[in-house]
Amino acid sequence: MEAKLKQANISKEEALKLRENFKTNYLETWAKLAKENIFFKEEFTEILDDSSKPEYKWFLNGKTNISYNCLDIHLPDKAEKTALIFEDEAGNSEHISYKELHQRVIRFSAYLKDIGIKKGDRVCIYMSLCPESIIAMQACMRIGAIHSVVFAGFSAHALRDRINELEAKVLITQNGFTRKNKSIELFKAASEAILENDSVTNLLLFERMKNNNELNSRTEKLISELDIKVNLVEEEIRDNKYQDIEKLSSIEPEWLESNETSFILYTSGSTGKPKGIEHATAGYLLWTKLSSKWVFDLKDDDIYWCTADIGWITGHSYVTYGPLANGATQLIYEGAPNSPEPNRFWELIEKYKVSIFYTAPTAIRSFAQWGLEYIEKHDLSSLRLLGSVGEPIGSETWNWFYEHIGNSKCPIVDTWWQTETGGVMITSLPGAEAAKAGVAGPALPGISAEISPESLLYISKPWPSMLKGIYKNPERFHQAYWSKIEGSYLPGDLASQDEDGYISIGGRNDDVINISGHRMGTAEIETALAKSPLVSESAVVAIPHAIKGQGLVCFVILSENTSNDSEDKQKELSQKLSEHICYEIGAHARPEKIISCPALPKTRSGKVMRRLLQEIAQGKEPSGDISTLEEKSILKDLLKNI
């Protein structure tokens, strides 16, 4: 393991020193790191303002710009260095240097300004993982517009709800892209999402799928039916005024005060309504930059590959921002891991000599299932560091990853964090701290992770990349994260700690579930089901799933006039409700099973007993105390239906 990490960015001694510095001089250590790592147009005057906690303010009165810190600062010495290597599923590829990326970002940001986008305006991005979507995010940052990326797998309905709450002025999308050999027509969903909306003034359309006549004529028809302006971005940006790079370079980026909002990203909570997590500017930038450097040990000659989509926080912090802030070269891939064959990832690693590979346990479990024959024919010797994120990896999957992908030579960083935390919070530092299989690791230097007697993980000190709030919902921000343990942030995960201070994450302590690394709320699925006329009540639970980590099982009470007496009828209903969930949320929320039942097991106070349903969903006889169950006969009925 050592051979691959001779000179880690953080050595054992440096890690100890950093920890010591944070212990004795918490705020000063952060301030020093901020000054060393971020370009501030105007220096901050106060490190942390905690006068109105939990609305903490970091690096007060500092002025900076995230995109400037990702691109402009590299131009003097890294202009020709490759920033992005892009490959789509068909195998078309593109190398984009820092200079070119900078030019494309300033061009697009000038264009956004020309169509009337100003600082503070919300811009919704509904796109695949491709250079254009990263450019769109960076361009928003440059002009201080607040982007909100909606994962391309979300349905038109889910997109609509987010656009409406954001009161977004612009929706940026593309005609489509190819995944698993299928065309995903994003423009179709995007145009449906803005049908009943009065905030969006422009729909910006990238023609990512070129020369597809059928798609073009469908798109033209949709455009003619819309009553808002659709801008064909590539065409308009060809205008002469966007070619004068020198002139465009002279336009100052928008210098944001450290605490102004940089972006909003929706994530699931324990109610039916997703939360718009709002991030600030300087603190977010500092920690995504530093944690990328420390955790992924980024070096100038690395080829870094994080497989996350820009629709999730990992794609923000460890694709669009952190690696670029460090001047790294990174690979981005738009397609599926098993297209055309299950060896695609290994082919990409070999082809581009990827040295750092960051992915999710659900993907690793699929690789293991697909078989070693797809791996063995590829040379993966360029790899030197592996990373995992999104859900507990478990020691079996950890060992498989270590042995078969890392050839028992690469350290693994199992990174625990959340949309809300902005960056990694818990993991072992490669080169300084040995990893343990299936254990996330110690909290990173500067992060104060602790565990309550009830096994609740909490963060006892504010940290720079912490969320600044929930969009339009300060009460929920206070209640969801800050109300249980005085003065501490509560992520909602269960954890335990060993004698070396290493933390194991034991899953969630609320009704948030994790399907293939996608965070979802059971209440969100129940809310979606309630919108179907076929359903009068439902309860959704998660059960263990070999590949996805967790899978969904929905118990539904059908509305009175819906009959499901025959087996065929039952099947048809399941199918319909399954499609309904995909329609309301997206295909990633497709349940494993839908079980119709005459009643739900409830306590005398009317609370659904989820623990019982979880057991029943797995075909087990309910165990434990059922004395609070109001009607015991319900259990028999339920078990009959499994």
Ligand code: WT7
């Ligand atoms: C939830 C956050 C972190 C970015 C991607 C997901 C779970 C995340 C780990 C890990 C065990 C993990 C937690 C957390 N989680 N990483 N390494 N080990 N659990 O971000 O969608 O906000 O989900 O994912 O339960 O709370 P997210």
